[in-house]
Amino acid sequence: MAMSERILIAGAGPAGAALALAMLQAGLPVTALGLIDATAGPADGLRGPDSRILALNAGSRRLLEALGVWEALATEAHPMRSIALSDTALESNIRLQSLGFEAEPGEPLAHLVPLGLLQATLRAALAGAGLSVRPEILRAFRADENSLMVETNRGRQNVSLLIGADGARSAVRRLVGIPVHGWAYGQVAITGIVEHSGPHHGEAVQHFLPGGPFALLPLDEGRSSMVWSERADVAKRMLALPPDDLRAEIDRRAAGWRGTITGIGRVSSHPLALGLARRFVGPRLALVADAAHVVHPLAGQGLNLGFGDAATLAELVIDHLRLGLDPGDPALLETYQARRRPAAAAMAAATEGLNRLFSNEIGPLRVLRDAGLGLVNRSERMKAMFREAASGNGRQQPRLMRGEAL
Numbered sequence: 115m116a117m118s119e120r121i122l123i124a125g126a127g128p129a130g131a132a133l134a135l136a137m138l139q140a141g142l143p144v145t146a147l148g149l150i151d152a153t154a155g156p157a158d159g160l161r162g163p164d165s166r167i168l169a170l171n172a173g174s175r176r177l178l179e180a181l182g183v184w185e186a187l188a189t190e191a192h193p194m195r196s197i198a199l200s201d202t203a204l205e206s207n208i209r210l211q212s213l214g215f216e217a218e219p220g221e222p223l224a225h226l227v228p229l230g231l232l233q234a235t236l237r238a239a240l241a242g243a244g245l246s247v248r249p250e251i252l253r254a255f256r257a258d259e260n261s262l263m264v265e266t267n268r269g270r271q272n273v274s275l276l277i278g279a280d281g282a283r284s285a286v287r288r289l290v291g292i293p294v295h296g297w298a299y300g301q302v303a304i305t306g307i308v309e310h311s312g313p314h315h316g317e318a319v320q321h322f323l324p325g326g327p328f329a330l331l332p333l334d335e336g337r338s339s340m341v342w343s344e345r346a347d348v349a350k351r352m353l354a355l356p357p358d359d360l361r362a363e364i365d366r367r368a369a370g371w372r373g374t375i376t377g378i379g380r381v382s383s384h385p386l387a388l389g390l391a392r393r394f395v396g397p398r399l400a401l402v403a404d405a406a407h408v409v410h411p412l413a414g415q416g417l418n419l420g421f422g423d424a425a426t427l428a429e430l431v432i433d434h435l436r437l438g439l440d441p442g443d444p445a446l447l448e449t450y451q452a453r454r455r456p457a458a459a460a461m462a463a464a465t466e467g468l469n470r471l472f473s474n475e476i477g478p479l480r481v482l483r484d485a486g487l488g489l490v491n492r493s494e495r496m497k498a499m500f501r502e503a504a505s506g507n508g509r510q511q512p513r514l515m516r517g518e519a520l
């Protein structure tokens with residue numbers, strides 16, 4: 115592949131690492147690619163400080179299979195076969211199911227994969243492909259017609275394309291001056307593994323409570339991953355409780371749908387915000403994943419979207435390089451933005467709408483949403499539509515997410 119200058123990815127989180135791996139596996143020489151990260155390395159497997167376990171859809175699973183890393187994740191990847199939703203006040207003794215979805219035969223709705231393990235596995239695969247993540251912090255850059263000069267804490271280099279995979283507080287996005295539409299939700303997600311006396315049968319539950327959605331997502335038998343979104347002031351109080359009192363609060367929210375909550379593992383907390391970059395591209399640069407968009411975790415779609423960005427950009431860059439074209443070509447970048455921004459904007463709007471609709475106690479709204487949920491629950495066509503949108507299936511998906519090689 116003819117390349118005079120390099121591609122630099124800033125940020126080796128799951129999106130940046132997957133993008134780098136995809137381009138290397140498609141034939142980009144390792145000398146043509148740089149991958150830097152501000153932190154020394156991801157937490158080791160399951161023992162890191164971040165207890166997030168992510169629901170990855172079929173499109174993401176196919177991408178990870180195509181990258182050759184799914185096998186290393188599969189023993190820790192638990193299938194989610196159905197989901198049940200309820201909409202009630204915290205005080206109600208009886209919580210009825212308002213809506214339920216089941217997977218199509220043969221393909222779970224999603225797999226639950228620990229974020230720490232995903233990061234460690236992707237980095238190990240990169241090392242196997244001969245690329246080590248350089249511990250460097252991106253500080254500044256300047257683009258001209260022919261290249262882009264990047265400055266890190268270790269020095270300067272010229273590249274043809276800079277990819278900002280540097281997360282929600284992206285330095286790439288800030289330095290180029292791309293504004294973000296969005297706001298803080300005033301909610302915090304408390305995540306962790308909980309143990310329960312009842313079985314889950316591969317079913318996820320999400321209770322829409324006035325403080326925010328409370329979800330239990332199935333792991334191995336008797337254990338679920340909790341994603342508890344709560345008003346920030348209440349979350350702060352909850353996190354300061356002694357373990358047994360915290361367990362009792364979780365038990366209250368779980369409302370007996372999994373028997374009794376008998377234990378909680380290490381919990382971590384994540385302030386929640388909505389953010390959509392006004393542009394996903396700039397001169398010789400592109401933003402991917404959380405650097406471009408951050409959505410509420412209630413639909414478990416943040417990294418699924420991010421992997422869609424990574425797969426799309428890898429495809430466009432590789433196709434360009436095969437034709438001997440410049441990977442920083444404005445036409446390539448415009449195509450990338452046109453393919454990815456609408457999907458992110460639609461997901462941001464959907465999750466924002468759902469969170470607003472459900473995270474309150476306004477009586478007339480409750481009646482309306484109960485009617486709406488009942489309607490969806492009775493319509494197989496509408497359910498199929500939601501399933502299709504969440505699964506990462508469909509012809510619009512980039513090649514890697516359809517399971518095809520680049």
Ligand SMILES: Cc1cc2nc3c(=O)[nH]c(=O)nc-3n(C[C@H](O)[C@H](O)[C@H](O)COP(=O)(O)OP(=O)(O)OC[C@H]3O[C@@H](n4cnc5c(N)ncnc54)[C@H](O)[C@@H]3O)c2cc1C
Pocket residue numbers: 124125126127128129130150151152153166167168169170229250251252253279280281282284285286303305341384402403404405411413414415416417418419420
């Ligand atoms: C509670 C919660 C639950 C979630 N559940 C799901 C789910 O079920 N399914 C799902 O798909 N998504 C989920 N998400 C979203 C998902 O966690 C994120 O979308 C994903 O982790 C973002 O990955 P990323 O690679 O874009 O960014 P990050 O993982 O944030 O990585 C960015 C990297 O950039 C580096 N960096 C930052 N600044 C610089 C710099 N100046 N120079 C160099 N490097 C830099 C950082 O060190 C970091 O390693 C959830 C999110 C939350 C908060």
